[in-house]
Amino acid sequence: xRVSRFYMPLLRETPAEAQIVSHRYMLRAxxxxxxxxxxxxxxxLGHRVLKKIEQIVxxxxxxxxxxxxxxxxxxxxxxxxxxGRYDDYGKEMLRIKDRHERDLLYGPTxxxxxxxxxxxxxxxxxxxxLNLYHIxxxxxxxxxxxxxxxxxxEFLMKDAYSFDIDATAARRSYxxxxxxxxxxxxxxxxxxxxxxxxxxxxxGDLSHEFIILADTGESQVYCHRDLxxxxxxxxxxxxxxxxxxxxxxxxxxxxxxxxxxxAAFDAIPxxxxxxxxxxxxxxxFNFGTKYSKPLGAKVAGPGGEDIAVExxxxxxxxxxxxxxxxxxxxxxxxxxxxxxxxxxxxxxxxLKTDDAxxxxxxxxxxxxxxxxxxxxxxxxxDERAGAKFSAFDLIGLPxxxxxxxxxxxxxxxxxxxxxxxxxxxxxxxxxINMLTHKH
RNA sequence: CGGGGCGUAGCGCAGUCUGGUAGCGCAUCUGGUUUGGGACCAGAGGGUCGCGUGUUCAAAUCACGCCGCCCCGACCA
Numbered sequence: 001x002r003v004s005r006f007y008m009p010l011l012r013e014t015p016a017e018a019q020i021v022s023h024r025y026m027l028r029a030x031x032x033x034x035x036x037x038x039x040x041x042x043x044x045l046g047h048r049v050l051k052k053i054e055q056i057v058x059x060x061x062x063x064x065x066x067x068x069x070x071x072x073x074x075x076x077x078x079x080x081x082x083x084g085r086y087d088d089y090g091k092e093m094l095r096i097k098d099r100h101e102r103d104l105l106y107g108p109t110x111x112x113x114x115x116x117x118x119x120x121x122x123x124x125x126x127x128x129x130l131n132l133y134h135i136x137x138x139x140x141x142x143x144x145x146x147x148x149x150x151x152x153x154e155f156l157m158k159d160a161y162s163f164d165i166d167a168t169a170a171r172r173s174y175x176x177x178x179x180x181x182x183x184x185x186x187x188x189x190x191x192x193x194x195x196x197x198x199x200x201x202x203x204g205d206l207s208h209e210f211i212i213l214a215d216t217g218e219s220q221v222y223c224h225r226d227l228x229x230x231x232x233x234x235x236x237x238x239x240x241x242x243x244x245x246x247x248x249x250x251x252x253x254x255x256x257x258x259x260x261x262x263a264a265f266d267a268i269p270x271x272x273x274x275x276x277x278x279x280x281x282x283x284x285f286n287f288g289t290k291y292s293k294p295l296g297a298k299v300a301g302p303g304g305e306d307i308a309v310e311x312x313x314x315x316x317x318x319x320x321x322x323x324x325x326x327x328x329x330x331x332x333x334x335x336x337x338x339x340x341x342x343x344x345x346x347x348x349x350x351l352k353t354d355d356a357x358x359x360x361x362x363x364x365x366x367x368x369x370x371x372x373x374x375x376x377x378x379x380x381x382d383e384r385a386g387a388k389f390s391a392f393d394l395i396g397l398p399x400x401x402x403x404x405x406x407x408x409x410x411x412x413x414x415x416x417x418x419x420x421x422x423x424x425x426x427x428x429x430x431x432i433n434m435l436t437h438k439h
Numbered sequence: 440c441g442g443g444g445c446g447u448a449g450c451g452c453a454g455u456c457u458g459g460u461a462g463c464g465c466a467u468c469u470g471g472u473u474u475g476g477g478a479c480c481a482g483a484g485g486g487u488c489g490c491g492u493g494u495u496c497a498a499a500u501c502a503c504g505c506c507g508c509c510c511c512g513a514c515c516a
Contacts, residue, residue, distance in 0.1 A: 012465065012477075013451045017509050037508065092514080109516090143440070143514065157516055200515070209516095218515085283516060317516035351475055386476040393476090404475055414475095 001344070002366075003379040007044050010391055020216045022326035023148030025335050029395045031322070038145025038153030045395060046322065048343035050156065053321050054135055056187050056340060057158045064180035064238050066131040066160050071113050073137055077103035079112040083294050092140050106139035111291050111313060114161040118309070119297040125165045125307065128299065129173055133160030135318060149323045150279065151218070156319040162312040165301065167288070170310035174206065174286045175242040177314040178249075179233055181210050181282045186232040188321065189338030190328055192281065193227045194249055198258035199285055209256055210282035214327040217277035222265050223254035225272045256280075279324045286312040335396030336419050339438075344377040346435055347397040351385045351404030361413070362403050365428055372436040393418065399438075401431055 031046030080086035162173035185192035197209035
């Protein structure tokens with residue numbers, strides 16, 4: 001993409017409403033624009049990041065055996081009356097009437113709807129286990145939206161729902177998601193820690209929140225230090241025995257504020273105790289038959305008897321992750337995108353667009369990078385060099401290729417690593433070779 | 440929802456107390472000089488001063504009402 005043809009409104013100054021670093025950079029780098037309190041438009045750069053995150057989530061869900069579908073944002077109130085949550089959910093649920101005065105709501109979550117789909121289509125225990133998910137916009141009319149997309153009212157969430165014949169099988173489904181979540185966040189360059197958590201209005205007795213440590217996080221959390229850098233499981237056989245991995249993660253203390261047990265925490269050696277702030281990026285629940293019983297989601301068991309299915313639900317805050325990643329990865333100049341979620345991989349900076357040689361080398365580099373499948377943002381505008389450097393540091397692409405007459409006189413271009421600041425001079429061909437082999 | 444604050448050009452702000460021609464910086468546009476870390480000079484465009492009602496010869500400024508947004512707390516991906 002050429003900057004001259006792209007839409008990327010950058011802000012030189014920080015809008016007054018942005019308090020935390022991720023919100024400030026999201027506005028300055030032109031990732032989002034606030035439409036009203038807690039509701040955002042996603043501008044092209046932000047949209048590209050959102051889609052990358054979404055795709056990583058999708059791949060890891062699929063790998064763990066979950067199956068994607070898509071449910072609507074608007075739901076009928078009737079189903080929610082059936083589960084009893086129409087009254088329980090309170091003012092956080094946005095209620096709407098259509099022209100026939102029928103009660104609708106903008107879905108804050110989808111347990112009812114998915115259970116309705118399940119009960120009307122699945123009849124036999126032989127169809128289990130089943131895990132269905134979608135990635136869809138949700139609306140929760142938060143009392144106080146804040147921190148940009150970190151606590152929006154409208155937000156993009158991946159929510160999965162598992163159906164199993166008994167508690168043992170349900171626990172296995174839970175474990176699959178547990179591990180898929182570890183892998184998902186690690187792929188985005190995040191260190192996530194699963195922590196014992198409260199179940200809130202979703203219900204159930206078993207629940208973990210996946211927390212990213214950050215000073216600006218909204219949750220107070222407590223855990224054993226060794227959990228932070230614990231390696232993420234690779235090459236997982238999701239059909240095999242997952243217990244050892246789960247045990248490794250859950251035997252060390254880790255809990256959110258609501259589930260905090262001071263005595264257990266104090267039993268950890270002092271130098272391993274970690275009390276910190278964290279951002280909740282995922283939350284998994286096992287809630288047994290809380291929805292399947294009232295909604296009549298049952299299947300025929302081996303003996304022909306009706307069995308209410310055991311359920312769980314598993315959420316990831318996709319739009320929140322954009323903010324969380326920035327909180328975890330930035331410096332005083334701007335965002336530093338992890339490669340996997342960067343809106344472009346390479347920023348190609350032409351320092352002198354009216355110099356024929358510079359232009360020719362840049363155009364050639366751009367064509368070759370694009371042909372090689374490297375996502376490249378090519379600054380072909382006649383801005384001054386300093387302005388371009390600042391802009392590219394702000395938007396945080398992992399690599400910058402800097403091309404100007406001075407380097408070309410030596411037959412060289414410069415490559416800068418945004419994260420480390422490390423620079424190297426090499427020929428254009430070597431630069432292409434290097435950047436191509438990174439992806 | 441309780442407490443605090445803000446709404447004036449795309450962004451950041453001054454002006455409001457004490458009513459009297461709507462300003463500054465950045466950004467934008469034009470011309471020129473510049474050009475390897477956010478250039479300089481000259482000129483230009485851009486405003487129902489959040490909305491409404493009232494007071495007044497006169498309202499960004501005073502009064503009342505409403506709306507929107509932000510921050511701190513209790514709730515959540």
